[in-house]
Amino acid sequence: MTATTHDHAHHAAEATGFKRWLVTTNHKDIGSMYLLFSLAMFLVGGAMALVIRAELFQPGLQLVDPYFFNQMTTMHALVMIFGAVMPAFTGLANWMIPLMVGAPDMALPRMNNWSFWLLPFGFAVLLSTLFMPGGGPAGGWTMYPPLMLQTGTAFPFVIFAIHILGISSIMGSINVVATILNMRAPGMTLMKMPLFVWTWLITAYLMIAVMPVLAGAITMLLTDQYFGTTFFSAAGGGDPVLYQHIFWFFGHPEVYILILPAFGIVSTIIPAFARKPLFGYSSMVYATASIAFLSFIVWAHHMFTVGMPLAGQLFFMYATMLIAVPTGVKVFNWVATMWRGAMTFETPMLFALAFVFLFTIGGFSGLMLAIAPADYQYHDTYFVVAHFHYVLVTGAVFAILAAAYYWLPKWTGHMYSERLGKAHFWLSTISVNVLFFPQHFLGLAGMPRRIPDYSVQFADWNMISSIGGFAFGFSQLIFVWLLIKCIRGGEKAEARAWEGAEGLEWEVPSPAPHHTFDTPPVVR
C-alpha cells in the first residue's frame, strides 16, 4: 500500500488560502466544498421551512403576507432539492467514488472545479430574487404556467439560475460516468463495484437524460413570456398541461436522482455495522436499474387530476404500482442483511436503520398515491407533503447524514463525538415524525398544500407539526457543532475506522492523503 501514501513534496508549489479552493482540481477539496455548500443551503432552506411552519402554527395570518408565504414554499423546495440534496450527493461522489474504485482523482478534474463553482453563483442569482421588485418566484417549485408567468422581475433570473444549476449537475454527472467507466482499478469489474458507485452511475445517467428536459421546459416558459410563443397558452393553440408533461418527465426521474445514491449509502452502511455481506448484491443492482427505467414511464402520476384519457390514467397507475416491486426487493434485502448479523449501533447505523424504517413508510404512502381514484382525494393535499418529506427528509437527508457520520473519520482523521451524534439522531428522528406524521392526517382530512392559512379544524395537528418542525430544525445545529468539533480535533481515527467496514477507501490512512491511488491498487 505504499502507492497510496504518495509524498507531497512536488505539490509544494500549490496555491494556498482562498486561491487554493478557487483553483483546486482535487476531488477531495471539491468534495468538501460541495458538502459544506450543501450544509449551508440545508440551513437556508430549513430557515425558509421554519417561516412556513411558524405561519402555520395557528390559523389566521400572523407573520407573513400570503404572497411571501408562496415565495417561501417555492424557494424552500428549490433550495433543498438543487442546493442541499443534489450537491450533497455530488460531494459524496467526489470524495468517495475515486477512493472506492481506486482512482487517483475524477476523470475530468478541471470541469469538476467548474461544476462546483457554478453553484454559488447560481444560488446567488436565485436567492437574490427574493429582494427584487415583486419578490421571488411564488408559483411553486414546479413552476406551472400560466401562474409562473405572473412572476415579476424575478422571472428571467429564476430561469437563468436553474439553467446554471442544471449545467452544473450535467457536468458533475458526466464526470461521475467518465470516472466510473474509465478509472476503476484493475480487477474491479462492474459487478464488483461498491453499491454506492453503482447507484451513482445510474443516477448520473438519469441526470444526463432529464436535466436537458427541464432546461427545455423552462426555456419554453421564457419564450412564452418574452418572445411571443404560446407553447403553454390555449389562446394561442398551446396547452398548459403540456408543460406539466414535460416538467414531470424531468421531475419523476429527478425524485429518483434524489434517492438512488441514498440507497447506495444505506447498502454500504448496513453491512458494515451488521458485520455481514450485503444480501443480494446483484439483485440490488438490477433493482436500481429497474427503478431507473420505470422512473421514465410514470411521470403522469403527478397529474391524475388534470383530466387525462382513461387509458392514460390506467397505464400510469399500473406502471407506478410496479415501482413497488424493485423498491420492495431493496427493503427486503436490507432486512435480510441485518438478519443473523452481529449489529452495533453507532450513529451512521442508527441513521441507516431509521432510513429503512421511515423511507418504507414514505414508500407505503407512495403506493397509496399510485391508486389513481384514491389520488383524486390525496392529490395536492398535505398527505402528499407528508409522503415526499418521508422519502426526502427521512430518506435522502437521513442517508446523507448517515454517510457524513460514516465517512467523517476518513475525511477529517478524527472520530466525531458519538455522544453528540446520538443526541442528534434521537432528537432528529423523534422530531421529524412529530413534524411530518400528523401531516398525513391533515391531508386526509382535507387540508390542501401550499396554503398560508387554514380553517380551524386543522389547527391542532398543524400546531403539533410546527412544534416538531422547530425541534427538528434546531436539532440540526447539534450536527453543525459536532462537525466543527470533529474538523478541529478529536480522537485519532484508524485507517479502517469501523470494525466491519469494507472497501478500498478504508485501505488508505485517515485522513485520506491529498493524493491517493497514484498507482492503482489491484482488486482480486
Add this chain to the structure above:
Amino acid sequence: MRIGKQCQKSVLALALLFMAGPALADLSLLNMTQGVTDMSNQVYGLHMTIFWITVVIGVLVFGAMFYSIIRHRKSRGVKPAKFHHSTAVEIVWTIIPLAILVGMAIPATRVLIDINDTTGSEMTVKVTGYQWFWGYEYIDEDVQFLSRLDVESDRARQLGSGVSPASVPYYLENVDNRLVLPVDTRIRFQITAADVIHSWWVPDFGWKRDAIPGFVNETWTQIDEPGIYRGRCAELCGRDHGFMPIVIEAVEKDEFETWLMAQREGSSADEASDAVASR
C-alpha cells in the same frame, strides 16, 4: 444496553404521542371522509384496502427488522452469519408483491372506469376558476353567479387583523353564494378556468379535478343526502389560493327546482355578472 433503553424510551414516547394526539385534536380528523356519494364511498374503500395492505406488509417487514435489531446484536455475543444471497428467496419476494399489486389494481381499475364515465347525466353545471373565486353556471337553465369567500372570514384573514379565526363561524369555509345542487341526480360538471390553473375539490364527492384555462374537464357526481358540503381550491393559483372555498348545498329535487326558479326570476344572476364587469 444503553442504546436499547434509549430505543425503548423513544418508541414509548412516540407511541404516547400518537395516543395523546387524538385526545387533543378532533378524532374525525385522522382519516379520509367517506363522503356522501357512491363514488366517494368506493374511493374510501380503495383507500382503506390499500392502507390495510401496507399495514400488514409493514408489520411483517418491520417485525423482522426489529426482531433482528433486538436479537442479532454484537453485544449479545452473536457471531455474524456468512450468507449473502438466495435466488429462491429473491424470486419469492418479487412474485408475492407483484401478486398483491395485481389484486389491488383490479378494484382500482373498476372505480377509475366508473369515475371517468360522464354519460347519462341529468343536468350540467359549469365551474369556472378565477383568481380568487369560483363562477357557477347551470347550463341551459339561465342561472349563473359567482361565489367568493364570505365577508367575515375575509376580514379575519387579513394579516394582523386581530380577529380570532375561532370566533368566525366556518372560518375560510364559507362563501357568499352557495352552489345549490339536487340530491339523487346524476350531475355532470364541466370544469375550466379563466386565468391560471385551479382545482375544484369537494372531499365529500370523492374527487378533485383541475380547472385549466382554455380546456374543459368533465366529471360527475350523484349526491345521496341533503346537506352542506365544504371544499376548497387544491391547485396553487397565486396569492389568495388558500382563500377561495367551495360550499355546496344539497337539497331535495323539488326544493332545487323552486330555488332555480327564484334565481331565474330574481336579479341575482344580473348582479353576479355586474360584479364581474366591475372588477
